[in-house]
Amino acid sequence: NAGVIQTPRHKVTGKGQEATLWCEPISGHSAVFWYRQTIVQGLEFLTYFRNQAPIDDSGMPKERFSAQMPNQSHSTLKIQSTQPQDSAVYLCASSLDWGQNTLYFGAGTRLSVL
Amino acid sequence: GDQVEQSPSALSLHEGTGSALRCNFTTTMRAVQWFRKNSRGSLINLFYLASGTKENGRLKSAFDSKERYSTLHIRDAQLEDSGTYFCAAFDSGYNKLTFGKGTVLLVSP
Numbered sequence: 141n142a143g144v145i146q147t148p149r150h151k152v153t154g155k156g157q158e159a160t161l162w163c164e165p166i167s168g169h170s171a172v173f174w175y176r177q178t179i180v181q182g183l184e185f186l187t188y189f190r191n192q193a194p195i196d197d198s199g200m201p202k203e204r205f206s207a208q209m210p211n212q213s214h215s216t217l218k219i220q221s222t223q224p225q226d227s228a229v230y231l232c233a234s235s236l237d238w239g240q241n242t243l244y245f246g247a248g249t250r251l252s253v254l
Numbered sequence: 255g256d257q258v259e260q261s262p263s264a265l266s267l268h269e270g271t272g273s274a275l276r277c278n279f280t281t282t283m284r285a286v287q288w289f290r291k292n293s294r295g296s297l298i299n300l301f302y303l304a305s306g307t308k309e310n311g312r313l314k315s316a317f318d319s320k321e322r323y324s325t326l327h328i329r330d331a332q333l334e335d336s337g338t339y340f341c342a343a344f345d346s347g348y349n350k351l352t353f354g355k356g357t358v359l360l361v362s363p
Contacts, residue, residue, distance in 0.1 A: 173351065183340065183353035231297070233351075241289065243342075243351055245297040 144246035147234050152252045153222045161249045165234030168221060173214050173243065174207055175231040183231070206248040221251045255343070256282060258343050260354025272312075272329035273355045276304040277341035279322040286317045286324040287351065290337050297340065307342050332359045 145164040153159045167171045174186040187197040189209045200207065204222075209215040219226055229250050233243040259278045267273055277286065288300040301308050303317040303324065312331075319323040324341055342353040 143329045156298075159343070175351075185352065242299055244299065245289075 144232055144234050144244050145190075146246035146249050148249060149247065150250045150252070152254065154254055156221050158228075159219045159253075160221050160249055161193040161230050161232075161251070162220075163215045163217070163232030163234070163246060164213060165215070166244055167213070167243075168236065169234035170212075170237050172209060173235075173236045174215070175233065177229040177231060177248070178227075184218070186230075206247045219251075220229060222251070224253045227251055229234050257352045258341065258354040260341055260357060262357060262363045263355065265360070266323035266330040267328070267335075267359065268318045269332060269361060269362075269363055270330055272327065272331060274328070275326040275339055275341070275359075277343070277354050279324075279343055282319055282322065282346065284319070284346055286315075287342045287344070288315055288324075288326050289340045289342065291340070291356075328359070331359075333361050333363070336357060336361045 144166055147162045149155045149223055153158055169189050172189045184201040186198050187207045188195050191240055192212055194210045204220045207217045217230060229248040233245045235243045240243045257280050261276050263272060279332060287302045289297040290296055290300055301315040301353040303315055305317060305319060307314060307316040308322050312329050314327045328335060336359055339357045339359060342351045344351055
């Protein structure tokens with residue numbers, strides 16, 4: 141079991157460019173979460189999928205951010221027209237089932253917007 | 255205000271001593287999870303509790319949903335325990351895991 145896999149580990153973009161972050165949840169896990177970590181805000185919930193369907197995106201900035209889960213083996217977080225304030229570590233997590241206990245986190249993608 | 259208030263924000267311990275981290279919740283939470291960030295920045299699961307207490311080695315955690323708090327006790331601290339510890343709580347719908355801001359633990363000889 142390789143755990144939750146996130147790619148790339150580091151991404152550097154210029155202001156205004158697009159960034160796509162990838163997450164491969166643990167096989168068989170039906171719930172996938174995206175979080176963002178910054179020094180100022182700590183860990184913030186962004187969005188959550190269950191069986192590939194978006195359930196709660198209340199933490200997503202309304203503009204420029206979008207997340208998809210086209211199949212059960214991967215999810216993407218896309219940030220359009222990146223801004224310096226988007227710089228953060230983006231974490232993906234999965235759990236076996238909704239309402240099910242332990243979340244397993246990937247190592248994260250460090251996004252730096254110059 | 256924050257739903258999960260974690261304290262202290264920083265903690266210094268000498269080897270062999272112990273202390274407790276605490277998270278207070280402003281609403282009723284279904285469960286709590288404690289994590290430690292490792293040297294690679296990954297979040298390592300320490301405990302998941304829906305109630306009661308759990309113990310693993312020198313770590314022990316408790317969760318009281320009614321009283322709205324959880325604790326993580328560390329005893330006989332070792333140098334390798336140094337790092338950042340996070341608590342996180344599941345809301346009533348198990349939809350979200352809300353994190354505290356973390357405790358930076360430094361264990362010194």
